[in-house]
Structures are given as structure tokens and as C-alpha cells.
Amino acid sequence: MNRFPNLAITSAGIRKPQSFYTLLPGVSRSRFQSRHRVGALTCVEKGSLQAVAAFRPRSGTRSWEISHLYATPDSGDALIALLEQAAAVSAYGGAERVFLRVESDGDIIPTARRAGFFPCYLETLYRGQTAVAKSRRGLFDTDAHSTKRGPEHDHALFRLYNETTPVKIRQLVGMTLDQWKDSRERSNGRRIERVVEVDGNVRSWLTTSVRSGVGRIDVVPHPDYAALTPDLIDYALRSLSNSRSVVALVPDYAPLLGSYLEERGFRPEGEFAVLVKSTARMARQPVAARTSLVAE
Structure with missing residues (x-):
């Protein structure tokens, strides 16, 4: 009996220990349950999964x-075929693109590339504590100068995304408002979002969330207002004061955010690669694989 780690890493998975799956000879079906529709594929050769x-x-x-x-x-080659079929099934379900996050030094990357996944960007996972923020009080009053994010902010946030994300990444993640919204990862746990507006434009976007006692911080600052970022981080840490620890995923195109976190005692814990496969042309292709669509 062998146990193998989950090679795919989701936003929810960065907070918890690595999960494992047991592969048993002769087993040809698997089931994943979710509150949302999911697809599942297995690859069996000579009676072995x-x-x-x-x-x-x-x-x-x-x-x-x-x-x-x-x-x-x-x-x-079986894994390459499985990834290709997963993309094909996703396309049949309406996907224009499929994301895969893996460890940046993982052996899976060459395999994923052979299956049509293209490297998009790297991320560094930082982990720290909230205590460092208790004595920090900056000049920027986040409560007074920010508001809770609402649907009315969608267009302004999309403009912020365009202003802060390199075009080569936007081409893979999404170039339109609807594509960008669909590409955002699902929220996990209790999430609070705040935006800083200047003349009707969002200049900073702060998100905090808590799941299983672990907090998470996401900050998207406009380059012209990067000076607000340290105060926003301190505000977020104070709001997460009951968390056992706090994590943050920092993309490689926003290195200044990592520097601010390190000044507050955060340390790099891992590096991930985000890959994307375009599936827009696959939607009408036949899917020659056994799939299990599961819904709760």
C-alpha cells in the first residue's frame, strides 16, 4: 500500500498539512465530494491505478x-494523458483556461508542460505571527479611509488588476472583467475585503480571511500608493490577532510586499509555480475518458 502527496496546491491547501491519497492496485474509481460540481478522472494501466x-x-x-x-x-505518459483529459472535460464544462499550482521545484512541471500547461508566475508563501503589529500604528487610518468591498467596486478593482499585473500574465489569467472575476480563487473561511478609494479609483485592496485558526492576508496596492501597504498589513495583522499564525502568498511581480512582510517577522516557507492551460478551442472536442461529475 502506497501513499502519495497531493501534487496540486490550492489557495485553501496552503494553510493545512499536505494531504495524501492511497493508490491500491486494481482500484479504478475515485470520488471527491464538494459543495460545488467537480470532475474526477482516474488512469488505470494493467489493473493498477x-x-x-x-x-x-x-x-x-x-x-x-x-x-x-x-x-x-x-x-x-499516463499522467500527461490524464492532465490533457482533465483539461478537455473542464472545457466541456465551459472552461476557457485551467489552472494548476505546484511546488516550483516539483518534478511535475515538465510533465504539466508536455500536457499543454504554460508557466504563468511564481509565488512565495510567507508565514508569520500577529504579535508584531500590536505596537505598530502608522499614519494611515485604515478604518477611516477605507470601505468594505461591494459589487459596485468590481470595475474599479478590475482597473487596479490591469494596473498592477503584467500584461503577459493578464493574457493567461484573463483580459476581460468576466474572465478576471471567474479566475479568482474561491474564498475559504470567513473573509473580509476593504478598498481604499481616491477620486473614484481603488488604490489599495486588502483581504483578510481565517480558516481553521490560520489567517491569511492579501494586499493589492497601486504602484503610486505603495506607501500605504505597511499600514494595511499592520491593520490586517491586528484584525487577525486571534489566529495561530498568518500566511500570505506573494507573486513574483510584487516583491515589495514580501519585503514588508519580512520586516514584520514573516519568513518564506515555500515557493509555488502557477501554470495555465488554454482550453478555449477544446470545448467542442470529444472527451474519450471515464469521468465522474459529483455534486452535493
Whole structure:
């Protein structure tokens, strides 16, 4: 009996220990249950289960992600075929793109690239504590100068996304408002979002969330208002004071955010690569694989 780690990493998965799946010879079906519709594929060779993949929509049907990926060390071409079929099934469900996050030094990356996944950007996972923020009080009053994010902010946030994200990444993640909204990862746990507006434009976007006692911070600052970021981080840490620890995912195109976190005692804990496969042309292609669509 062998146990293999989940090679796919989702936003929810960065807070908890690595999950494992047991591959048993002769087993040809798997089931993943979710509050949302998901797809599941298995690859069996000579009566032995070689790989398992589960995939699901992100915030909308235009963008899906591979949430679970387990494989034997010798799965090879079988894993490539499984990833290709997962993308095809996602396309049949309306996906224009499929995301896969993996460890940046993982052996899975060459395999994923052979299956048509293209490197998009790198992320560094930081972890720290909230105590450092208790004595920090900056000049910027976040409560007084920010508001809770609402649907009316969608267009302004999309403009902020365009102003802060390199075009080569936007081409993979989404170029339109609807594509961008669908590509956002699902919220996990209790989430609070605040925006800082200047003359009707959002200049900073702060998100905090808590799940299973672990907090998370996400900050998207406009380059012209980057000076607000330290105060926003301190505000977020104070609001997460009851958390055991706090994590933050920092993309490689926003290194200044990582510097601010390190000044507050955060330390890098891992590095991930985000890959994307375009599936827009696959939607009408036949899917020659056994799939299990699960809904609760």
C-alpha cells in the first residue's frame, strides 16, 4: 500500500498539512465530494491505478483548477494523458483556461508542460505571527479611509488588476472583467475585503480571511500608493490577532510586499509555480475518458 502527496496546491491547501491519497492496485474509481460540481478522472494501466485528478471551477465556469493530483512515480505518459483529459472535460464544462499550482521545484512541471500547461508566475508563501503589529500604528487610518468591498467596486478593482499585473500574465489569467472575476480563487473561511478609494479609483485592496485558526492576508496596492501597504498589513495583522499564525502568498511581480512582510517577522516557507492551460478551442472536442461529475 502506497501513499502519495497531493501534487496540486490550492489557495485553501496552503494553510493545512499536505494531504495524501492511497493508490491500491486494481482500484479504478475515485470520488471527491464538494459543495460545488467537480470532475474526477482516474488512469488505470494493467489493473493498477496510476493517477487520480480532480478539478473544479474557480469563481466562475470560465476558469477551472486542478485541486487534487496524485500519481505513482512511474506514471509518466499516463499522467500527461490524464492532465490533457482533465483539461478537455473542464472545457466541456465551459472552461476557457485551467489552472494548476505546484511546488516550483516539483518534478511535475515538465510533465504539466508536455500536457499543454504554460508557466504563468511564481509565488512565495510567507508565514508569520500577529504579535508584531500590536505596537505598530502608522499614519494611515485604515478604518477611516477605507470601505468594505461591494459589487459596485468590481470595475474599479478590475482597473487596479490591469494596473498592477503584467500584461503577459493578464493574457493567461484573463483580459476581460468576466474572465478576471471567474479566475479568482474561491474564498475559504470567513473573509473580509476593504478598498481604499481616491477620486473614484481603488488604490489599495486588502483581504483578510481565517480558516481553521490560520489567517491569511492579501494586499493589492497601486504602484503610486505603495506607501500605504505597511499600514494595511499592520491593520490586517491586528484584525487577525486571534489566529495561530498568518500566511500570505506573494507573486513574483510584487516583491515589495514580501519585503514588508519580512520586516514584520514573516519568513518564506515555500515557493509555488502557477501554470495555465488554454482550453478555449477544446470545448467542442470529444472527451474519450471515464469521468465522474459529483455534486452535493
